[in-house]
Amino acid sequence: MQSLNAIARKLVTRGKGILAADESEGTIAKRFAVIGLPVTLETRRDYREMLFRSREAMDKYISGVILTEETLEQNARDGTPFRQLFADSGVIPGIKVDRGAFPMPGSADEKITEGLDGLRQRLKHYADLGAGFAKWRGVIAVTDHAPSRNGIRANAHVLARYATYCQEAGIVPVVEPEVLADGEPGDHSIARCEDITTETLETVFSELRLAGVDLSGMVLKPNMITPGLRSREQISVEDVAQRTVNVLRATVPAAVPGIAFLSGGQSDEEATAHLSAMNQVGPLPWVLTFSYGRALQSSALLTWNGDPANVAAAQAAFTHRARMNALASLGEWRPELDLAA
Numbered sequence: 327m328q329s330l331n332a333i334a335r336k337l338v339t340r341g342k343g344i345l346a347a348d349e350s351e352g353t354i355a356k357r358f359a360v361i362g363l364p365v366t367l368e369t370r371r372d373y374r375e376m377l378f379r380s381r382e383a384m385d386k387y388i389s390g391v392i393l394t395e396e397t398l399e400q401n402a403r404d405g406t407p408f409r410q411l412f413a414d415s416g417v418i419p420g421i422k423v424d425r426g427a428f429p430m431p432g433s434a435d436e437k438i439t440e441g442l443d444g445l446r447q448r449l450k451h452y453a454d455l456g457a458g459f460a461k462w463r464g465v466i467a468v469t470d471h472a473p474s475r476n477g478i479r480a481n482a483h484v485l486a487r488y489a490t491y492c493q494e495a496g497i498v499p500v501v502e503p504e505v506l507a508d509g510e511p512g513d514h515s516i517a518r519c520e521d522i523t524t525e526t527l528e529t530v531f532s533e534l535r536l537a538g539v540d541l542s543g544m545v546l547k548p549n550m551i552t553p554g555l556r557s558r559e560q561i562s563v564e565d566v567a568q569r570t571v572n573v574l575r576a577t578v579p580a581a582v583p584g585i586a587f588l589s590g591g592q593s594d595e596e597a598t599a600h601l602s603a604m605n606q607v608g609p610l611p612w613v614l615t616f617s618y619g620r621a622l623q624s625s626a627l628l629t630w631n632g633d634p635a636n637v638a639a640a641q642a643a644f645t646h647r648a649r650m651n652a653l654a655s656l657g658e659w660r661p662e663l664d665l666a667a
């Protein structure tokens with residue numbers, strides 16, 4: 327069995343990143359609504375098969391894919407297990423193990439992620455299926471009343487408990503505390519995001535240490551430091567990059583091998599530009615890469631449009647986006663490369 331550190335380092339291989347394809351049924355329904363496609367087992371499979379059979383992207387730019395339980399055990403239309411496709415491309419399959427974020431008792435605006443019950447048994451099953459890593463997302467809402475100290479601590483605590491179960495099962499935990507940019511009202515300033523993210527990451531690492539999590543065998547999946555999506559603040563790419571790196575330097579121990587960002591509702595190009603700028607800031611103790619859902623998939627989804635005739639074009643769109651982000655993970659992306667496509 328590979329060590330946790332070896333798997334974590336492979337996930338953050340320089341020039342590669344993670345595809346987040348673990349949309350729950352509700353979330354994939356929202357994505358498909360944009361192209362007017364009904365959500366069925368078959369449409370979910372066909373869409374994800376289009377992504378997973380993008381051989382160039384999967385071989386060259388993707389280190390791991392986060393899946394739902396359904397997809398981890400699913401076969402492509404011709405009966406080939408998706409897991410076989412990942413093995414052929416050297417991609418590590420991962421599994422979203424949380425059961426979603428639910429209203430937090432006593433705190434109207436906040437949520438707590440559930441899913442610890444039975445997790446030990448489930449992880450054993452996922453490991454038997456070949457999952458090398460897992461993901462759990464804690465949601466930190468930003469409103470006039472939130473987050474509270476209690477909300478941050480509660481989410482950090484369950485993230486740490488999840489991480490210990492994963493490592494016990496030989497599975498690398500991807501620890502995702504997301505300070506929401508696209509929540510309601512979503513008009514907060516970049517300074518507020520900076521403060522809340524700092525407190526959140528400090529608390530998460532304090533809980534991880536307390537729980538005895540091996541920091542060299544995990545990957546952090548944080549938000550970048552940005553204003554809320556409905557804020558009118560104009561912030562340069564360089565400012566986002568510098569503030570994000572500053573917060574990470576202040577809170578994330580060097581023992582963590584890598585940080586793979588979520589895109590959080592940013593446009594495709596913004597997410598790429600921010601990542602590239604961060605990788606130009608200077609020497610950093612960890613690899614900085616992507617673990618994008620929307621910012622990797624949106625152009626492919628629109629191009630595919632539910633039509634088998636569009637599969638090749640959609641795969642080209644996905645491959646392009648994956649390549650742009652792979653370059654960004656090396657600090658080598660330039661806007662002209664996107665314009666030329």
Ligand code: 5MM
Nearest residue numbers: 346348349350353588589590618619620
């Ligand atoms: C792909 O979306 C993931 C699952 O979300 P739900 O459980 O709410 O359906 C999500 O956790 C995702 O991994 C991260 O938010 C990153 O995705 P984005 O789109 O923010 O890059």
